[in-house]
Amino acid sequence: MIFKKTGRVICWVIECLGALVASAGVVYLYVSCLSWLKFGVWPSYDLQMFWAAVHSQWPHMEWTGLQKIIGLVPAVILGLPTWVVFLIAGGSVYIVGILGNLGLDVRVTRTPSETGY
Numbered sequence: 001m002i003f004k005k006t007g008r009v010i011c012w013v014i015e016c017l018g019a020l021v022a023s024a025g026v027v028y029l030y031v032s033c034l035s036w037l038k039f040g041v042w043p044s045y046d047l048q049m050f051w052a053a054v055h056s057q058w059p060h061m062e063w064t065g066l067q068k069i070i071g072l073v074p075a076v077i078l079g080l081p082t083w084v085v086f087l088i089a090g091g092s093v094y095i096v097g098i099l100g101n102l103g104l105d106v107r108v109t110r111t112p113s114e115t116g117y
Helices: 002-039 047-053 064-078 082-105
Strands: none
Touching: 002 082, 047 064, 047 082
16 A cells, blocks of 8 residues: 555656656747847747757767767767757656556456456
């Protein structure tokens, strides 16, 4: 019983965090729309600019083939607008929290023939 309640609290926290991250994506989209309406230019703040703003680097490997793979995979992802990434990541985390809660809510009901009475 305690484990189920603890699991529900953990899933609730995961849902809340997912909702907050998704909300950040929606707010960022709203601010971008306001900027577009005010200045007439859509702000192109993609994930690569966000990654550089947090002063992070991609790993560097001495093996050339692996370094090419590391360079190609994020090229598609880094071109996405930041609000899309926040919205997708937050929505995914929110869905994981909901599925965890649904998994904990499933009750096993047995018929009297299964219990032996």
